[in-house]
Amino acid sequence: MLRGIEARGLVTAAxxxxxxxxxxxxxxxxxxxxxRQNIPFDILWRSGLWQQVxxxxxxxxxxxxxxxxxxxxxxxxxxxxxxxxxxxHGILGVAGLIxxxxxxxxxxxxxxxxALMIVFVAANLGGALAAGSIWSRYQFARHLSHKWRRxxxxxxxxxxxxxxxxxxxxxxxxxxx
Amino acid sequence: MRTRTSWGLLVFCNLLIGAFxxxxxxxxxxxxxxxxxxxxxxxxxxxACEACHIPFEGVPQKACLDCHAEELxxxxxxxxxxxxxDPRNLAELELLNARLCVSCHVEHRPGMVTSxxxxxxDDHCFHCHFDIAEQRPTHTEMDFNTCATAGxxxxxxxxxxxxxxxxxHSDEPGVLVTPLVSKRDEPEALGPPLSFGDHDAxxxxxVDPALLAEWAGTVHARTGVNCSDCHVAExxxxxxxxSPTHKACKSCHENEVSGFLGGKHGMRIASxxxxxxxxxxxxxxxxxxxxxxxxxxxxxxxxKFDTTRAALDSCLGCHADNHSKSYKDSPHFKLWQxxxxxxxxxxxxxxxxxxxxxxxxxxxxxxxWVLVQHNQNKNLQPNxxxxxxxxxxxxxxxxxxxxxADPVLIERNFQxxxxxxxxxxxxxxxxxIEDLKRKKK
Amino acid sequence: MTIIARTVCALTLGGFFLAALAIGCGSGGGGSGDNQxxxxxxxPRMMADALYAVIESDRTVYTRxxxxxxxxxxxxxxxxxxxxxxxxxxxxxxxxxxxAKMASDKTNVFSYSLLSLWxxxxxxxxxxxxxxxxxxxxxxxxxxxxxxxxxxxxxFFTAVYPDAAVAPACINxxxxxxxxxxxxFKLGKTMGGVVIRIPLSQR
Numbered sequence: 001m002l003r004g005i006e007a008r009g010l011v012t013a014a015x016x017x018x019x020x021x022x023x024x025x026x027x028x029x030x031x032x033x034x035x036r037q038n039i040p041f042d043i044l045w046r047s048g049l050w051q052q053v054x055x056x057x058x059x060x061x062x063x064x065x066x067x068x069x070x071x072x073x074x075x076x077x078x079x080x081x082x083x084x085x086x087x088x089h090g091i092l093g094v095a096g097l098i099x100x101x102x103x104x105x106x107x108x109x110x111x112x113x114x115a116l117m118i119v120f121v122a123a124n125l126g127g128a129l130a131a132g133s134i135w136s137r138y139q140f141a142r143h144l145s146h147k148w149r150r151x152x153x154x155x156x157x158x159x160x161x162x163x164x165x166x167x168x169x170x171x172x173x174x175x176x177x
Numbered sequence: 178m179r180t181r182t183s184w185g186l187l188v189f190c191n192l193l194i195g196a197f198x199x200x201x202x203x204x205x206x207x208x209x210x211x212x213x214x215x216x217x218x219x220x221x222x223x224x225a226c227e228a229c230h231i232p233f234e235g236v237p238q239k240a241c242l243d244c245h246a247e248e249l250x251x252x253x254x255x256x257x258x259x260x261x262x263d264p265r266n267l268a269e270l271e272l273l274n275a276r277l278c279v280s281c282h283v284e285h286r287p288g289m290v291t292s293x294x295x296x297x298x299d300d301h302c303f304h305c306h307f308d309i310a311e312q313r314p315t316h317t318e319m320d321f322n323t324c325a326t327a328g329x330x331x332x333x334x335x336x337x338x339x340x341x342x343x344x345x346h347s348d349e350p351g352v353l354v355t356p357l358v359s360k361r362d363e364p365e366a367l368g369p370p371l372s373f374g375d376h377d378a379x380x381x382x383x384v385d386p387a388l389l390a391e392w393a394g395t396v397h398a399r400t401g402v403n404c405s406d407c408h409v410a411e412x413x414x415x416x417x418x419x420s421p422t423h424k425a426c427k428s429c430h431e432n433e434v435s436g437f438l439g440g441k442h443g444m445r446i447a448s449x450x451x452x453x454x455x456x457x458x459x460x461x462x463x464x465x466x467x468x469x470x471x472x473x474x475x476x477x478x479x480x481k482f483d484t485t486r487a488a489l490d491s492c493l494g495c496h497a498d499n500h501s502k503s504y505k506d507s508p509h510f511k512l513w514q515x516x517x518x519x520x521x522x523x524x525x526x527x528x529x530x531x532x533x534x535x536x537x538x539x540x541x542x543x544x545x546w547v548l549v550q551h552n553q554n555k556n557l558q559p560n561x562x563x564x565x566x567x568x569x570x571x572x573x574x575x576x577x578x579x580x581x582a583d584p585v586l587i588e589r590n591f592q593x594x595x596x597x598x599x600x601x602x603x604x605x606x607x608x609x610i611e612d613l614k615r616k617k618k
Numbered sequence: 619m620t621i622i623a624r625t626v627c628a629l630t631l632g633g634f635f636l637a638a639l640a641i642g643c644g645s646g647g648g649g650s651g652d653n654q655x656x657x658x659x660x661x662p663r664m665m666a667d668a669l670y671a672v673i674e675s676d677r678t679v680y681t682r683x684x685x686x687x688x689x690x691x692x693x694x695x696x697x698x699x700x701x702x703x704x705x706x707x708x709x710x711x712x713x714x715x716x717x718a719k720m721a722s723d724k725t726n727v728f729s730y731s732l733l734s735l736w737x738x739x740x741x742x743x744x745x746x747x748x749x750x751x752x753x754x755x756x757x758x759x760x761x762x763x764x765x766x767x768x769x770x771x772x773x774f775f776t777a778v779y780p781d782a783a784v785a786p787a788c789i790n791x792x793x794x795x796x797x798x799x800x801x802x803f804k805l806g807k808t809m810g811g812v813v814i815r816i817p818l819s820q821r
Contacts, residue, residue: 169195
């Protein structure tokens, strides 16, 4: 039962993440060219308040994603099965990407912001790959070997490693400048 | 054990990244934090962060006003901060806080910028003037994104565009009867005229006679400016400076130097950066000029101080965009050649400087004097800022408006006639006629 | 291991707390408390009346002793809307507005403006409900009108005083200007209103 849910959850998360990453990397949502639009969507990028709301939401999602790591290595204190935590992790990852679109309008920026954006997007791509590799274990007879699955997850984690510093510096730079 | 090593590595790598950026924050080069390129107006000083930003306070209004307040005051700013300060405008300010420069001029957001460094949509006038068609039926069919883009209105500077001004100058021909610019005044002489032998360069210095000859032929020699007047060292103990900077020029040419420092050529020096160089420009520049640096003498030469060269050849030595390259085919250049060769009367020629570093008349009581404005930014954009101070010295208002509203004509450096007619003068006249009719009734 | 994990958990919670805090701080500037001196207490109405007396007197002096005398009697200099370009005197209404602008740069304890139901510049038509009521009331009764109003979340004491044509220059210009909606203003009659606002709350 859980396997089915997990498999479906993970594949949906993986597929959504890959799609979103492709969209993020290719398209830029332009700023509105009129003040007379019905839904003033670009207030997300024009207003400092909205930038903070989406930014800290993103930070929150990222930190919640981190919980999977502790569920794995610090079993006693947590509830729920590891599989359901993994599905939640996938959902949070995809949700984070959606908030990323709201935060950046898919603009990568320059320098520090560019680095942060690349790491963030690449980490999500790595996450999608990891989800896919775990899902493949349930779906196919000739699935990826355990070693490869571990490697992919390792890459996902490795890409994520500079994120704490980059996020902290990004937040610092916003309030500093 | 392995986990502990991984954690250690993770922390180390993050600390390393953090340390790098924090170190950059302490240095003069904070490019690592630059979130996006600055607009055309500020890109030269985009790495002089503290020119605008105060740590943890953002960009205060004062930072903008430090450089632009005087200009806005001169321009009779139609939308000055004080226009909005009355509480009756609070509802509109919630739509767009027009009291702050940064509400409409956000920096480092390349995709947000329209023209003139503006980062709100072109039709922002709609917020307050949505009912303009009720007061001006002629405006019914006009779209709000054309208010400031069609040669009719500016947000700040409407000195050449307000209705009564249009009316006053409505019957002017394309070229005025006496198309002449004012004669430039020079600073007061420091002493009696000097000749070759009067130079006071220190005896222990080898002086190139060619340089001395150049100096002896200048206004400087004629007005008693000797070697030591310019080669004065900043260090009071030293008696001589081989390469004087703008600071030496400033002692006599204060107005010109402050214009230079406020404009595109000197703003980097003013912000404590290296001098502006063609390699840093966004406009097309001559590839061979890329490594040059801008100071007073890069255009005026160190000993010749030839204003004819400074007004044209110096510019074209670096600027290689289409507008600049088309200049020598323009009727303006023909007039300049005639003036320089003595056929044309003084003031009849039009060089680069005639329009971009224009002669400004000043007046106090009975005293009148004309100085060259070295801050080309003062009349550059929106280009209607150029109409009163420059174009109308020689051209009629309506013709000037039409010409400046035609980007193709500008690129061809005014070879030919404006392709489109801006109807603002006609509208002003029409309204005046209607008003007269109404009063007669 | 556990220590690190706990730290991260704490950071997670802390992050959200900080987020909430930062958003809270970022969105609203703190208001400062009233700083009243003890002694005589002026009501907003008294203060508005006093301010009006000064504003109105200054402008009347300018209108009668400068503009009317030099333009219409002595005929030595003109007053013009484009006084800078025309090298002329500012119009009395412009002198009034320039003073209001300068005062607004110096203080936000009060603000004042000159409005009318028949303005030359449409931006000076009534905008708020109280302005409308006030201008109508003073045009009818020629007596001050007082009310409270809330603008942008702030409460104001708003006083509207009748503004009459004190000199021929006023009605000449307003009756002949092509943007003026009326051409039958009469000397001594109300042309609009002086609106003085005193904020009663900081927020």
